[in-house]
Amino acid sequence: xxxxxxxxxxxxxxxxxxxxxxxxxxxxxxxxxxxxxxxxxxxxxxxxxxxxxxxxxxxxxxxxxxxxxxxxxxxxxxxxxxxxxxxxxxxxxxxxxxxxxxxxxxxxxxxxxxxxxxxxxxxxxxxxxxxxxxxxxxxxxxxxxxxxxxxxxxxxxxxxxxxxxxxxxxxxxxxxxxxxxxxxxxxxxxxxxxxxxxxxxxxxxxxxxxxxxxxxxxxxxxxxxxxxxxxxxxxxxxxxxxxxxxxxxxxxxxxxxxxxxxxxxxxxxxxxxxxxxxxxxxxxxxxxxxxxxxxxxxxxxxxxxxxxxxxxxxxxxxxxxxxxxxxxxxxxxxxxxxxxxxxxxxxxxxxxxxxxxxxxxxxxxxxxxxxxxxxxxxxxxxxxxxxxxxxxxxxxxxxxxxxxxxxxxxxxxxxxxxxxxxxxxxxxxxxxxxxxxxxxxxxxxxxxxxxxxxxxxxxxxxxxxxxxxxxxxxxxxxxxxxxxxxxxxxxxxxxxxxxxxxxxxxxxxxxxxxxxxxxxxxxxxxx
Ligand code: GDP
Numbered sequence: 001x002x003x004x005x006x007x008x009x010x011x012x013x014x015x016x017x018x019x020x021x022x023x024x025x026x027x028x029x030x031x032x033x034x035x036x037x038x039x040x041x042x043x044x045x046x047x048x049x050x051x052x053x054x055x056x057x058x059x060x061x062x063x064x065x066x067x068x069x070x071x072x073x074x075x076x077x078x079x080x081x082x083x084x085x086x087x088x089x090x091x092x093x094x095x096x097x098x099x100x101x102x103x104x105x106x107x108x109x110x111x112x113x114x115x116x117x118x119x120x121x122x123x124x125x126x127x128x129x130x131x132x133x134x135x136x137x138x139x140x141x142x143x144x145x146x147x148x149x150x151x152x153x154x155x156x157x158x159x160x161x162x163x164x165x166x167x168x169x170x171x172x173x174x175x176x177x178x179x180x181x182x183x184x185x186x187x188x189x190x191x192x193x194x195x196x197x198x199x200x201x202x203x204x205x206x207x208x209x210x211x212x213x214x215x216x217x218x219x220x221x222x223x224x225x226x227x228x229x230x231x232x233x234x235x236x237x238x239x240x241x242x243x244x245x246x247x248x249x250x251x252x253x254x255x256x257x258x259x260x261x262x263x264x265x266x267x268x269x270x271x272x273x274x275x276x277x278x279x280x281x282x283x284x285x286x287x288x289x290x291x292x293x294x295x296x297x298x299x300x301x302x303x304x305x306x307x308x309x310x311x312x313x314x315x316x317x318x319x320x321x322x323x324x325x326x327x328x329x330x331x332x333x334x335x336x337x338x339x340x341x342x343x344x345x346x347x348x349x350x351x352x353x354x355x356x357x358x359x360x361x362x363x364x365x366x367x368x369x370x371x372x373x374x375x376x377x378x379x380x381x382x383x384x385x386x387x388x389x390x391x392x393x394x395x396x397x398x399x400x401x402x403x404x405x406x407x408x409x410x411x412x413x414x415x416x417x418x419x420x421x422x423x424x425x426x427x428x429x430x431x432x433x434x435x436x437x438x439x440x441x442x443x444x445x446x447x448x449x450x451x452x453x454x455x456x457x458x459x460x461x462x463x464x465x466x467x468x469x470x471x472x473x474x475x476x477x478x479x480x481x482x483x484x485x486x487x488x489x490x491x492x493x494x495x496x497x498x499x500x501x502x503x504x505x506x507x508x509x510x511x512x513x514x515x516x517x518x519x520x521x522x523x524x525x526x527x
Pocket of ligand 1: 018019020021022023024025026027140141142143144254255256257258
């Protein structure tokens with residue numbers, strides 16, 4: 001095997017998908033504990049961008065230096081190098097989440113055992129299904145009262161439309177939680193309280209039909225054996241191919257807080273989840289072990305470290321090897337970019353990186369030239385597909401409290417818009433600035449960040465924009481004619497693209513009818 005192929009085979013790149021409060025942060029910590037990235041759980045302050053209250057979010061964001069460390073984490077586990085990508089759980093951040101999920105090869109779905117499948121779980125699964133991403137499932141909070149596990153599996157199958165294959169089965173819950181039974185290995189993994197914050201090796205009882213097992217399960221024994229017969233009769237056996245095809249999910253039970261069961265999940269990801277997969281570009285499919293470097297940017301984050309005004313572009317490597325100091329070809333601009341100082345996100349620290357392979361995420365310092373969706377190569381003209389921008393649905397006119405700061409305002413809005421959660425529009429006919437977002441929370445976040453990071457105070461005003469559409473046409477003359485006629489409603493977005501700001505739904509419908517040669521796009525992909 002070539003060096004590239006060997007490195008690729010070691011990589012596992014995944015994200016956790018869950019409804020807020022199901023336990024994603026707690027699991028993330030336990031995973032880092034396992035990867036020796038931290039020594040005691042509870043030491044990494046989690047990024048809580050998924051809290052409902054804006055104030056919480058902002059207070060947390062103040063600890064930005066920390067929050068960064070949890071948006072991409074790399075750690076070694078067994079023979080593998082794990083890349084764990086954080087996905088904000090709040091629905092206002094769905095675009096960011098969507099694009100992050102384009103950069104993973106598998107996902108871990110976490111359910112609160114007391115609640116089962118929740119709205120956000122469904123939405124995130126829908127996104128994963130677009131690429132048939134393999135899903136490992138973890139039912140959390142077994143140290144509390146949970147719903148009937150059989151009912152939970154039925155719910156996964158019925159609501160999420162994926163076959164569920166239990167790998168472990170819980171023995172009791174809440175105060176009676178005694179551990180899990182491994183269905184194929186015929187062993188009991190014993191749960192003991194008090195090990196929530198450190199690495200531990202669980203006691204194993206090797207057969208259910210043994211005195212040790214009878215003693216451990218005590219008066220739960222007979223009913224558990226009965227339940228197990230039912231489960232084994234009714235449930236699917238695990239089929240790896242079906243899992244890889246995104247049609248079946250292996251299910252594990254445990255408690256993240258009690259640090260129990262998370263190791264089994266990570267083992268499943270190492271054993272079963274795919275290494276970096278081939279990836280479609282407009283021109284061809286790129287294989288991860290190819291010699292030449294390729295990658296795409298799925299996320300941009302401004303001012304991660306408030307002391308250094310840095311904007312980091314997160315790039316997923318799709319093939320080849322990154323070496324410190326190498327030159328990359330920025331396909332959209334056609335320019336060469338020397339990268340002496342890409343960042344990796346090893347454990348809780350940002351570190352300067354020497355080399356990286358397909359599946360890894362590297363951070364590039366961005367000075368405004370890199371956009372979400374951009375492809376980098378070693379010269380080949382190539383564009384990875386499937387990293388869209390969505391038209392925003394909410395709009396506000398942005399006004400300054402101090403009119404002298406308009407330059408800072410423009411710069412701030414432009415830089416924050418690069419992150420993709422908001423979009424900024426400059427109407428052709430006025431000096432207005434219009435901000436568009438998918439969720440209303442974004443407006444508050446932008447105002448707060450403008451104040452903190454750019455020292456600009458702004459006010460929002462209502463504006464009659466119903467929706468935005470990116471405008472394209474193969475017919476240059478028609479486009480010019482349209483540009484003149486519709487000038488009132490045209491704007492240039494932060495990326496320099498012509499956009500139609502439709503005041504009403506009816507207006508958009510009529511305009512589309514009147515201009516059949518013009519395409520009005522609700523999503524835009526970079527080429
Ligand atoms: P997130 O919103 O998905 O990141 O969820 P968190 O990890 O922050 O967990 C939400 C709440 O559930 C926190 O108060 C956790 O302490 C708690 N929690 C997480 N895992 C468990 C668990 O296994 N058992 C119990 N009892 N509580 C848990």
